[in-house]
Amino acid sequence: MAEEKPVIIYGGSFDPPHKGHIALAAAALRQLRPRALYFVPGFRTPFKDARPVPFAARLALLKEALRGSALDGRPEVKISSFEAGLKRVVYTHETIAHFKRRHPGSRLYFLMGSDCLASFGKWKNSGEILRDAALLAGLRPGCALQKRAAVPFVPLDGIFPRAASSDLRGRLFLGERPREMQRRVLALIDRKGLYLSRERARLKRTLSPRRFAHCLETARLAQELAPGLGLPPQKAALAGLLHDCARELPARRLRSLALKFRTPGMAYKTMAREAPVLLHAWAGAAEARGAFGVRDRGVLEAIALHATGTPEMSPLARLVYVCDLAAEGRDFPEAGLVRELSRRDFAAAFRETNYVKLSYAFSCGGWVHPLSVSLWNSLQETKLK
Numbered sequence: 457m458a459e460e461k462p463v464i465i466y467g468g469s470f471d472p473p474h475k476g477h478i479a480l481a482a483a484a485l486r487q488l489r490p491r492a493l494y495f496v497p498g499f500r501t502p503f504k505d506a507r508p509v510p511f512a513a514r515l516a517l518l519k520e521a522l523r524g525s526a527l528d529g530r531p532e533v534k535i536s537s538f539e540a541g542l543k544r545v546v547y548t549h550e551t552i553a554h555f556k557r558r559h560p561g562s563r564l565y566f567l568m569g570s571d572c573l574a575s576f577g578k579w580k581n582s583g584e585i586l587r588d589a590a591l592l593a594g595l596r597p598g599c600a601l602q603k604r605a606a607v608p609f610v611p612l613d614g615i616f617p618r619a620a621s622s623d624l625r626g627r628l629f630l631g632e633r634p635r636e637m638q639r640r641v642l643a644l645i646d647r648k649g650l651y652l653s654r655e656r657a658r659l660k661r662t663l664s665p666r667r668f669a670h671c672l673e674t675a676r677l678a679q680e681l682a683p684g685l686g687l688p689p690q691k692a693a694l695a696g697l698l699h700d701c702a703r704e705l706p707a708r709r710l711r712s713l714a715l716k717f718r719t720p721g722m723a724y725k726t727m728a729r730e731a732p733v734l735l736h737a738w739a740g741a742a743e744a745r746g747a748f749g750v751r752d753r754g755v756l757e758a759i760a761l762h763a764t765g766t767p768e769m770s771p772l773a774r775l776v777y778v779c780d781l782a783a784e785g786r787d788f789p790e791a792g793l794v795r796e797l798s799r800r801d802f803a804a805a806f807r808e809t810n811y812v813k814l815s816y817a818f819s820c821g822g823w824v825h826p827l828s829v830s831l832w833n834s835l836q837e838t839k840l841k
């Protein structure tokens with residue numbers, strides 16, 4: 457029996473789909489002339505984010521990316537709902553086995569970006585994958601070394617754009633319009649309010665341009681520093697973005713909102729009397745939950761504690777505390793110094809932030825929030841140990 461034309465399987469999160477995905481698939485079609493090329497979006501994305509993009513929305517984005525692209529109208533290009541149908545994390549070897557059953561006479565190829573080759577050896581049942589399918593990879597600029605990768609693969613002709621979904625997600629959170637993505641996909645993201653675009657749009661309507669810019673810069677720095685602290689960038693971006701969402705609400709509203717998000721040591725009554733501006737942090741957490749629909753407790757706590765700090769802060773809360781002070785655009789000299797320090801030594805930047813915030817409070821005279829003082833004392837104690 458003559459061997460049938462090959463079948464290409466292109467698995468991934470497509471979170472978001474970009475021009476690099478299309479270019480890779482188009483090159484694979486040119487080179488192998490398969491009977492079918494299946495995009496196989498995973499049901500779950502492996503990213504532990506506060507606002508994961510649901511499967512249905514990623515599927516809609518992928519369809520939009522294919523529409524109007526070089527792949528549009530090609531009958532051999534299909535989107536498979538195999539992984540979606542299982543409603544769980546599906547390993548590549550399971551996907552390959554599925555297509556092997558479906559196309560018993562065809563040579564299978566598994567298409568991937570060249571950056572995945574380095575980690576391939578760690579994939580579950582990688583030997584089984586290599587037995588049943590050939591790896592097909594597109595090289596990115598500067599990846600010449602990967603031609604000698606430990607794992608055998610078929611290189612696609614050409615050099616492919618260095619677009620990475622993780623990088624694109626980060627830029628989308630901050631409202632950028634990456635050139636590596638099709639305009640129609642970006643428009644759909646806006647219409648569906650994905651990648652924090654809904655939150656950004658609401659915040660922009662609520663805050664003055666200056667305050668909105670500060671929130672964006674806080675989110676930008678938080679997102680930049682998050683991976684070094686083992687934190688999901690999207691969570692960091694969301695907490696940074698919304699930390700001052702209540703900052704410009706009227707005093708009465710601040711008071712009532714702050715009561716909806718109490719934390720230990722909050723000293724509500726004294727704070728409302730002596731330093732009511734601080735209420736915006738707790739009110740912000742309540743507003744993020746109520747008006748912005750944030751359910752992630754860690755994000756809400758980071759917002760509540762960003763102004764005063766407290767001795768027991770999660771890494772995310774520490775991150776927002778530092779980034780609020782050190783964000784680009786702050787007009788006091790310490791901000792730049794702490795920003796620079798945060799990239800080298802985050803723990804030192806955290807101590808310095810507490811020092812700068814306390815110094816400012818002392819210089820104004822009057823009441824200083826006990827949580828900020830407790831944080832200062834706890835940091836001195838850890839230094840002495």
Ligand SMILES: [Fe+2]
Nearest residue numbers: 699700703763
């Ligand atoms: Fe604030």
Ligand SMILES: [Fe+2]
Nearest residue numbers: 670699700780
């Ligand atoms: Fe702030």
